[in-house]
Amino acid sequence: MSEPILSTKLYVGIWATLICLTVITASVAFVDLGPFNTVVALVIATLKALLVVLFFMHVKYASEKLTKMVIIATLFWLLILLFLSLADYGTRAMTRT
Amino acid sequence: MASTAIPVEREHYLNTDYGIRSWLFTTDHKRIALLYLVTITVFFFIGGFFALLIRLELLTPAGDLVLADTYNKLFTMHGQVMIFFFLIPSIPAVLGNFLVPMMVGAKDLAFPRINLLSWYLLVAAGIVMLHTIITGGVDSGWTFYTPFSTAFSNTKVIEAGLAIFIAGFSSILTGLNFVVTIHRMRAPGLTWSRLPLFIWAHYATSIIQLLGTPVLAITLLLVVFERAFHLGIFDPTRGGDPLLFQHLFWFYSHPAVYIMILPAMGVVAEIIPCFSRKRIFGYSAVAMSSIAIAVFGFLVWAHHMFVAGISLYSAMIFSILSYLVAVPSAIKVFNWTATMYKGSIHFDTPMLYAMGFIGLFTMGGLTGLFLAALGIDVHVTDTYFVIAHFHYIMVGGAVMGYLGGLHFWWPKISGRLYPEWLGKFAALTVFLGFNLTFFPQFILGYLGMPRRYWEYPPEFQVLNVLSTAGSTILAVGYVLPMIYFLWSMRYGKIADANPWGAAGLEWKTASPPPTDNFREIPEVSWEAYNYDEIPAPAEVPVGR
Amino acid sequence: MADSSLAVEHQEGLDHQFVDREQQRNAASLGMWVFLGTEVMFFGGMFCAYLIYRYWYYNEFAAGSRSLDIVLGTTNTAVLICSSLTVALGVRAAQMGKRRLLLLLLLATLVFGLGFLVIKGVEWHDKYVEHHIPGPSFNAEELIRKNPELHIDPAPTQIYFSLYFAMTGLHALHMVVGVGIFCFLTYYAWKGRYTPEYHTPVEIGGLYWHFVDIIWIYLFPLLYLIDRKR
Structure with a gap:
């Protein structure tokens, strides 16, 4: 089982997505969505965590x-x-x- | 190596090197197991000393031997030392450490240095605990219930909490080593369905250690923070909920009982087939029931809190879930019994312990069902019924398993046989002493004697005297094996590689094993417990 | 079997209990993942406390959350995400055997990690100045004055800040440990120990770093973004 070597482009793309999601979650917090503020915040956090786990931690490519x-x-x-x-x-x- | 003409003793892990450094810096799992053995034996006798003082105080109805405060400290430190420094590390860290790599056919655990580190962590924790004991002790009960532990107790709660926090690290690292070793280091051909049940039991134990212990760690850390830095997470004056502490505490501490009992079940599953000369009945059922206990064990914790103020609905849920644990436990007991059925049973010392285990564990388990039942639990909560119940599991179960395993594998560990008649005598002494100590406590509890008091009404005295008398017999039963094990290391008859005619890879290498366990890594092509293919030993090995 | 295993020449960084590098690498990786599992449960105890108290004392949590500096919080999230990128690229550099690039990326990670700790320190200092550290000197008056519509009970506001300090404090402790690990990795990368065949320490050190990042990814919305709308 050898680790696949992913491209720099992919890593930078994931990074850019993570930064965008951070900005989005911080801005959405100021919009009144009622109870859905919490839902949105947690969904975005989970999305970010998934991206880190799957790509940065290579779980998507684990054999x-x-x-x-x-x-x-x-x-x-x-x-x-x-x-x-x-x-x-x-x-x-x-x-x- | 073989250039010398004088016939030298075969090299094994005990005589490859001598001197204190070769022990303190060893990464050999077998030597680390022996380091653990010495360490936890020390703590066993410290905890036992507290137990005897408790029993002596309870000999008479009046609180006359020690002060009430001292009594509180005695039962607290008895619990903490016995649970965190003896029972939790007992079978996994001693027998598991010694046997897991051999049973999977590996040269060592996956991370030998981390294994050594975990022993040092236990020693460090032990030193902190001893310092706590010597400089004043703790009186919070082993459960550390808040707000008493955080706001009112003026004893060394912080120090004791940190000691247990560090001991928890040791436990986690041991579990981590086992999980990785069992997954990654198995010999060729040794599939999961060919693993000894001892390994399955340790795998399940490791799961609990890995996923439960961190929750205890953070809970104790929050208690320490609350005492030391005025954080207020469980503080009712700031709106905190002491019950939250109990939830988090029992999330670990209920499954912790299975950390103690599962490895003992693994030991029994090795001993019973060997001394019945039969393959274990229902191999996969026994294996899976270990995993089931590990999972179900996490679903039942709030049955410790039925009278503490949790909601009635959740109490009902936890009561029902608690019954679930009985299913895999019963599966094990039935399968061991079925293994013995029509077997050719030899009543050697390990077998006596294993059979004692089955009986005592069954009693402990069945009284556990009383306590899982909401209505009866309200009646007997915090009485000696509870004390008797969990001592039947932890002492009648776990310690019997530990001693049984120690006798079973002692020829492998030391290369010597112990005197069989003394072994049998000690096993029977332990069994009798144990029942005399703890059976009266069931009755005491049912009559309403509460736990954790230093005095009691005179009508309870007869049963308490019986219990104290039993505890002295039990003490003799525990000291005896230590004496004859030490004796046998020098004077015992030399054991051959497989004195019991047992199955399992650990018996296929020499006694004591070489440092790398096997001359060559074995290839496994047989199922576990193939006793129909192994001849029984010509004569039962009897030590001098 | 025995002969062939004896014949294997000593490989750099291969411990005696393993048959080959692949087994060692798989063991190390599984070990780290299992350890991260225990870490999830460690933080899980605090998440459980958070969940219950937030349900009980929503207004007090909202007021406490508003008093945190969202600009610093968001910046710190971004800093950690950047550090995760440099770690991921560092593992890639190690896989390809680019020593200079690996060194550079490890150093960048250290800079980001220390930067996070500095910003966190500034935030804690703000809390100290505002008397928001739980204990005898805690003062909720400012929270009550600034959030009249929430009708705050002053006592449970301390629970929010207790959790805030416990969670961010233990997270920061993990960051400190991470910085220690990466100092170690940088030293050995500088000595040229890591090759395309053997770079397991970089990989599992990276897994730990990413995990600490993920904890922060959850702490940020849970602590900073409870109720920002007015």
């Missing part, structure tokens, strides 16, 4: 699935932590009298 499995397993565990904690916090108001 085996193990790296992807590690990432997915980690995110799954993070979601367990967040969701099951929220199972408590989200329903407390229902049981308090």
Whole structure:
């Protein structure tokens, strides 16, 4: 398994996209979208993170699935932590009298 | 090398080099395992000393042996030392370190220097912990519950927290080494379905260590920040939620129980087929149940918080999820029992420990179901029922597995046999002493004796005396193996490569193994536990 | 089998427990990915606390977020993204064996990394001047005065700043570790240790750097952009 050598052009393109997304997310924050401000901010952050993981960290070109499995397993565990904690916090108001 | 005419002793990992430097700077996983063995034995006896003081205090209803504050410190430090400095590293860091590379047919773990680093981290953490103990101790309980630990306790919470934080790093690095070794270093032909169940158990354990420990690390760090720098994340006076601490704490500390018990299950899965002379029943079910325990273990943590004020709906969810863990645990117990069925059973010392494990773990597990049930848990929360339950798992389960494994692989580790009759005697002493210590505590708890008090009403005294008496027997059972293991290193009968007639790559190399484990990397073309192809040893090896 | 493995001549940077370079490289890469998994859970504990408290104390979080300097925050995000580019190009230079280019890019990464820490330091100093560091000297009056429409409870504003300092502080600590790693890489790149055949340290050091960048990519919107519209 040898790492592919990507072109400088691709890396610079990803970099430019990341910078654009940063500017966009900072500007959109000043526009009132109601609850969607948070959604947009997180979607853009996830997009940026994906670009870094897939291209800068070469996951898109990894020849085996193990790296992807590690990432997915980690995110799954993070979601367990967040969701099951929220199972408590989200329903407390229902049981308090 | 062979130029000398005098017949020299065969070179192995113990005699390649002598001197303190050859041990302190070694990167050989086998030597590091022995370093761990010495370290955790020290902590085991420190923790055991606290346990005996606790039991002595509880011999009489009045709080007369130690002060109430001292008692608080005793049970806190007993818990912290035993859990973080003995049980968590016990089987993985000693037996796992020694055996994982050999069982996968590798020369060493993937990262030998990181392996050594993780031992140094445990030692550093241990020194901080000892310093805490000597200079005043901690009284927060091993659970560090806020706001007591952050705002009210005037003992060394910061120091103890940092000690456990560092010990956590050690645990993470061990898990990381195992995962990478199991994925990347397997010998040719050794597919996942041919791996010993010990390896599967350690793989599952490593998953928990890797994904759980960091959450404990950040939680303790936030407690330290709150005490040291006035951050206010769990502080109720600033709107913080102490329950959030409990959520984060138990997210690690419940699965931590499986860090202790899964490797013990791996040990038992090696011992039972060997002394029943049969292939393990339901190999893939046992393997998968280890992974299932690792996953389900993360879904149940809030059953420690049923009476703490979490919402009723989430309590119901966590109660149901807690029952899930019983499924893979039961699968294991049934499969071990089925393995013994119609087997040719030899009651050697390791087998006695393994059978003790099955019985005690089953009792601990079943009482765990009582505690998972919302209604009963409200009744017995924070009583001696809980204490008895988790000691059946951690001591009856994990420590029995650890001692069983130590006896099983001692010929491989030391190249010597221990005296078999003493081994059997110690195994029975441990079993009897353990039950006498902890079974009365089930009854005490059910009658309503709360945990963490230094005195109690006189009507509880009979059961407490039984428990204290049992603890002294248990102590004898734990000291004996240490004595005869040390004795056997010099005087024990020389063991051959495979004294038990066991399957597994570690038995195919010499005892003790050479530094590189194998003369040549083996190629595996057989399934695990092929006992139908291995002859039983002509006579059961009996040490002098 | 044994003969052939004995016959392999000693390879630069190949440890004895591995059969060949590929196995070593795969082990190192998996090791780093697994370690990054533990790091996700480490920060995950704080993200969990953040999520719950933001849900409970939205207004206080909004006021705290508005008090941060968005220009410095955005600049710092851009600085980190630039550093990630130089790291990615550095790995490429190492793959192709261009020593001078690798050195240059590693140094550029160090400059960006230190620049980030300097800007972060300026922001922390601002918080110190504004009495926004949690503890006895914390003062929420300015937040209340500037955000009358939010009806802020002064106590939980400290939770926002506690999380702010815990999260950015531990992120900065990771940056410091990253700078240390890259000093090490720069030294060995200067000595010419890395070749197209052996450059694993550059690769896995790069993975760590990108990961620290990703944490910041999430911290930026979560801490700076909670409620900027007025």
